[in-house]
Amino acid sequence: MQYNRVLLKLSGEALMGDRQYGIDPKRLAEYATEIKSVTDQGVEVAIVIGGGNIFRGVSGASKGMDRVTGDHMGMLATVINGLALQSALEDAGIPTRLQSAIKINEVAEPFIRRKAMRHLEKGRVVIFGGGTGNPYFTTDSAAVLRAIEIDADVILKGTRVDGIYTSDPEKDDRATKFDFISFQDVISKGLKVMDTTAFTLSQENKLPIIVFDMNVPGNLLKVVTGEKIGTKVNL
Numbered sequence: 001m002q003y004n005r006v007l008l009k010l011s012g013e014a015l016m017g018d019r020q021y022g023i024d025p026k027r028l029a030e031y032a033t034e035i036k037s038v039t040d041q042g043v044e045v046a047i048v049i050g051g052g053n054i055f056r057g058v059s060g061a062s063k064g065m066d067r068v069t070g071d072h073m074g075m076l077a078t079v080i081n082g083l084a085l086q087s088a089l090e091d092a093g094i095p096t097r098l099q100s101a102i103k104i105n106e107v108a109e110p111f112i113r114r115k116a117m118r119h120l121e122k123g124r125v126v127i128f129g130g131g132t133g134n135p136y137f138t139t140d141s142a143a144v145l146r147a148i149e150i151d152a153d154v155i156l157k158g159t160r161v162d163g164i165y166t167s168d169p170e171k172d173d174r175a176t177k178f179d180f181i182s183f184q185d186v187i188s189k190g191l192k193v194m195d196t197t198a199f200t201l202s203q204e205n206k207l208p209i210i211v212f213d214m215n216v217p218g219n220l221l222k223v224v225t226g227e228k229i230g231t232k233v234n235l
Contacts, residue, residue: 001226006045012052015031023053038220046127054080056070071137076102095124100129164233181231193211210231
Protein backbone atom coordinates (compact mmCIF):
# COMPACT_ATOMS: atom_id res chain seq x y z
CA MET A 1 0.00 0.00 0.00
CA GLN A 2 1.21 3.51 -0.83
CA TYR A 3 -0.50 4.91 2.26
CA ASN A 4 -0.99 3.32 5.68
CA ARG A 5 -3.39 5.83 7.22
CA VAL A 6 -5.73 8.02 5.16
CA LEU A 7 -8.35 10.67 5.81
CA LEU A 8 -11.23 10.34 3.37
CA LYS A 9 -13.26 13.52 2.86
CA LEU A 10 -16.76 13.06 1.48
CA SER A 11 -19.28 15.78 0.74
CA GLY A 12 -22.79 15.50 2.11
CA GLU A 13 -24.09 15.91 -1.44
CA ALA A 14 -22.29 12.70 -2.39
CA LEU A 15 -24.73 10.74 -0.22
CA MET A 16 -27.74 11.96 -2.19
CA GLY A 17 -27.02 9.68 -5.13
CA ASP A 18 -29.58 10.55 -7.79
CA ARG A 19 -31.90 12.23 -5.29
CA GLN A 20 -32.40 15.95 -4.86
CA TYR A 21 -31.77 15.86 -1.11
CA GLY A 22 -31.35 13.48 1.81
CA ILE A 23 -29.54 10.14 1.88
CA ASP A 24 -29.56 7.37 -0.73
CA PRO A 25 -29.08 3.94 0.97
CA LYS A 26 -27.78 2.50 -2.31
CA ARG A 27 -25.00 5.09 -2.49
CA LEU A 28 -24.12 4.43 1.15
CA ALA A 29 -23.81 0.71 0.45
CA GLU A 30 -21.57 1.42 -2.55
CA TYR A 31 -19.28 3.61 -0.46
CA ALA A 32 -19.15 0.98 2.28
CA THR A 33 -18.00 -1.60 -0.28
CA GLU A 34 -15.29 0.75 -1.54
CA ILE A 35 -14.05 1.48 1.98
CA LYS A 36 -14.04 -2.23 2.89
CA SER A 37 -11.80 -2.98 -0.11
CA VAL A 38 -9.23 -0.66 1.48
CA THR A 39 -9.57 -1.72 5.11
CA ASP A 40 -9.28 -5.37 4.04
CA GLN A 41 -5.74 -4.50 2.91
CA GLY A 42 -4.87 -3.23 6.38
CA VAL A 43 -5.12 0.48 5.57
CA GLU A 44 -6.35 2.64 8.45
CA VAL A 45 -9.25 4.87 7.36
CA ALA A 46 -10.72 7.95 8.99
CA ILE A 47 -13.61 9.84 7.41
CA VAL A 48 -14.93 13.38 7.54
CA ILE A 49 -18.30 13.91 5.91
CA GLY A 50 -20.16 17.10 5.09
CA GLY A 51 -23.81 17.92 5.70
CA GLY A 52 -24.83 19.78 2.55
CA ASN A 53 -27.42 17.16 1.60
CA ILE A 54 -29.37 18.13 4.73
CA PHE A 55 -28.42 21.70 5.62
CA ARG A 56 -25.67 24.16 4.78
CA GLY A 57 -24.97 27.00 7.21
CA VAL A 58 -23.79 29.48 4.57
CA SER A 59 -26.98 28.92 2.59
CA GLY A 60 -29.10 29.55 5.66
CA ALA A 61 -27.18 32.72 6.47
CA SER A 62 -27.69 34.04 2.95
CA LYS A 63 -31.43 33.82 3.51
CA GLY A 64 -31.40 35.81 6.73
CA MET A 65 -30.60 33.15 9.33
CA ASP A 66 -27.98 33.91 11.95
CA ARG A 67 -24.69 32.43 10.64
CA VAL A 68 -23.66 30.85 13.95
CA THR A 69 -27.05 29.14 14.27
CA GLY A 70 -26.87 27.98 10.67
CA ASP A 71 -23.39 26.53 11.13
CA HIS A 72 -24.47 24.66 14.25
CA MET A 73 -27.35 23.17 12.28
CA GLY A 74 -24.88 22.15 9.59
CA MET A 75 -22.67 20.47 12.18
CA LEU A 76 -25.60 18.43 13.43
CA ALA A 77 -26.35 17.45 9.82
CA THR A 78 -22.84 15.97 9.55
CA VAL A 79 -23.55 13.83 12.61
CA ILE A 80 -26.73 12.51 10.95
CA ASN A 81 -24.70 11.61 7.86
CA GLY A 82 -22.04 10.04 10.07
CA LEU A 83 -24.63 7.81 11.72
CA ALA A 84 -25.96 6.74 8.32
CA LEU A 85 -22.47 5.95 7.04
CA GLN A 86 -21.63 4.11 10.26
CA SER A 87 -24.68 1.90 9.83
CA ALA A 88 -23.75 1.11 6.22
CA LEU A 89 -20.16 0.28 7.15
CA GLU A 90 -21.23 -2.02 9.95
CA ASP A 91 -23.69 -3.76 7.62
CA ALA A 92 -20.63 -4.46 5.43
CA GLY A 93 -18.82 -5.97 8.41
CA ILE A 94 -16.52 -3.03 9.15
CA PRO A 95 -16.06 -2.05 12.82
CA THR A 96 -16.52 1.70 13.22
CA ARG A 97 -16.57 4.51 15.74
CA LEU A 98 -18.35 7.84 15.32
CA GLN A 99 -16.73 10.76 17.11
CA SER A 100 -18.34 14.17 17.30
CA ALA A 101 -16.81 17.58 17.95
CA ILE A 102 -20.15 18.48 19.55
CA LYS A 103 -21.00 16.38 22.60
CA ILE A 104 -23.88 14.03 21.78
CA ASN A 105 -22.90 11.21 24.08
CA GLU A 106 -26.01 9.13 23.39
CA VAL A 107 -25.09 8.66 19.72
CA ALA A 108 -21.38 9.43 19.34
CA GLU A 109 -18.15 9.50 21.29
CA PRO A 110 -16.64 12.94 21.94
CA PHE A 111 -13.61 13.60 19.76
CA ILE A 112 -10.51 12.55 21.66
CA ARG A 113 -7.36 12.40 19.56
CA ARG A 114 -5.63 9.56 21.39
CA LYS A 115 -8.79 7.46 21.43
CA ALA A 116 -9.31 8.05 17.69
CA MET A 117 -5.77 6.92 16.94
CA ARG A 118 -6.20 3.85 19.10
CA HIS A 119 -9.37 2.92 17.22
CA LEU A 120 -7.49 3.22 13.93
CA GLU A 121 -4.66 1.04 15.21
CA LYS A 122 -7.25 -1.61 16.10
CA GLY A 123 -8.60 -1.62 12.54
CA ARG A 124 -11.73 0.44 13.14
CA VAL A 125 -12.91 3.09 10.72
CA VAL A 126 -13.31 6.38 12.59
CA ILE A 127 -15.93 8.84 11.35
CA PHE A 128 -15.50 12.42 12.53
CA GLY A 129 -18.78 14.36 12.77
CA GLY A 130 -19.66 17.83 13.97
CA GLY A 131 -17.04 19.62 11.86
CA THR A 132 -14.49 21.38 14.05
CA GLY A 133 -17.17 22.16 16.62
CA ASN A 134 -16.87 25.85 15.76
CA PRO A 135 -18.95 28.06 13.46
CA TYR A 136 -17.35 29.70 10.40
CA PHE A 137 -15.23 26.63 9.66
CA THR A 138 -16.13 24.22 6.87
CA THR A 139 -15.90 20.45 6.87
CA ASP A 140 -12.89 20.88 4.54
CA SER A 141 -11.15 22.61 7.44
CA ALA A 142 -12.30 19.85 9.76
CA ALA A 143 -10.89 17.22 7.40
CA VAL A 144 -7.46 18.83 7.25
CA LEU A 145 -7.39 19.46 11.00
CA ARG A 146 -8.32 15.87 11.86
CA ALA A 147 -5.88 14.48 9.28
CA ILE A 148 -3.04 16.43 10.89
CA GLU A 149 -4.12 15.41 14.39
CA ILE A 150 -4.18 11.69 13.61
CA ASP A 151 -0.96 11.80 11.55
CA ALA A 152 -2.65 10.74 8.31
CA ASP A 153 -0.40 10.21 5.29
CA VAL A 154 -2.76 11.89 2.85
CA ILE A 155 -6.19 13.49 2.44
CA LEU A 156 -8.35 11.75 -0.16
CA LYS A 157 -11.09 14.05 -1.35
CA GLY A 158 -13.76 11.92 -2.99
CA THR A 159 -15.90 13.91 -5.43
CA ARG A 160 -18.00 13.30 -8.53
CA VAL A 161 -15.22 14.69 -10.76
CA ASP A 162 -12.07 12.73 -11.62
CA GLY A 163 -9.60 15.39 -10.51
CA ILE A 164 -8.74 19.08 -10.67
CA TYR A 165 -9.34 20.90 -13.94
CA THR A 166 -8.43 24.30 -15.34
CA SER A 167 -12.14 25.14 -15.05
CA ASP A 168 -15.37 23.35 -14.18
CA PRO A 169 -15.47 20.32 -16.55
CA GLU A 170 -19.24 20.08 -16.13
CA LYS A 171 -19.61 23.56 -17.63
CA ASP A 172 -16.55 23.93 -19.88
CA ASP A 173 -15.80 21.33 -22.58
CA ARG A 174 -12.31 22.78 -23.02
CA ALA A 175 -11.31 22.22 -19.40
CA THR A 176 -8.14 20.17 -19.03
CA LYS A 177 -7.17 17.97 -16.11
CA PHE A 178 -4.05 18.17 -13.94
CA ASP A 179 -2.46 14.87 -12.94
CA PHE A 180 -0.24 16.70 -10.47
CA ILE A 181 -0.20 20.29 -9.26
CA SER A 182 1.62 22.16 -6.51
CA PHE A 183 -0.09 24.02 -3.69
CA GLN A 184 1.35 27.27 -5.04
CA ASP A 185 -0.01 26.66 -8.56
CA VAL A 186 -3.48 25.95 -7.17
CA ILE A 187 -3.39 29.32 -5.41
CA SER A 188 -1.93 31.28 -8.33
CA LYS A 189 -4.43 29.79 -10.80
CA GLY A 190 -7.36 30.41 -8.44
CA LEU A 191 -8.48 26.78 -8.54
CA LYS A 192 -11.11 25.70 -6.03
CA VAL A 193 -9.85 22.55 -4.32
CA MET A 194 -10.84 23.37 -0.75
CA ASP A 195 -11.68 26.56 1.05
CA THR A 196 -8.70 28.84 1.69
CA THR A 197 -8.36 28.07 5.41
CA ALA A 198 -8.30 24.31 4.84
CA PHE A 199 -5.96 24.51 1.87
CA THR A 200 -3.48 26.77 3.63
CA LEU A 201 -3.45 24.50 6.68
CA SER A 202 -2.73 21.51 4.47
CA GLN A 203 0.06 23.37 2.69
CA GLU A 204 1.71 24.53 5.93
CA ASN A 205 1.73 20.98 7.28
CA LYS A 206 2.98 19.47 4.00
CA LEU A 207 -0.05 17.18 3.84
CA PRO A 208 -0.79 16.05 0.27
CA ILE A 209 -4.33 16.04 -1.13
CA ILE A 210 -5.64 13.70 -3.82
CA VAL A 211 -8.88 14.67 -5.55
CA PHE A 212 -10.57 11.75 -7.32
CA ASP A 213 -13.94 10.41 -8.47
CA MET A 214 -15.34 8.40 -5.58
CA ASN A 215 -18.26 7.15 -7.66
CA VAL A 216 -16.14 4.92 -9.92
CA PRO A 217 -15.92 1.42 -8.40
CA GLY A 218 -12.37 0.50 -7.45
CA ASN A 219 -10.98 4.04 -7.53
CA LEU A 220 -10.43 4.32 -3.79
CA LEU A 221 -8.32 1.17 -3.68
CA LYS A 222 -6.37 2.29 -6.75
CA VAL A 223 -5.54 5.61 -5.10
CA VAL A 224 -4.36 3.92 -1.91
CA THR A 225 -2.17 1.49 -3.84
CA GLY A 226 -0.47 4.39 -5.61
CA GLU A 227 -2.08 4.30 -9.04
CA LYS A 228 -2.30 7.66 -10.79
CA ILE A 229 -5.99 8.30 -10.22
CA GLY A 230 -7.33 11.84 -9.98
CA THR A 231 -5.10 14.82 -9.22
CA LYS A 232 -2.45 15.00 -6.51
CA VAL A 233 -1.70 18.31 -4.82
CA ASN A 234 1.67 18.46 -3.12
CA LEU A 235 4.57 20.84 -2.48
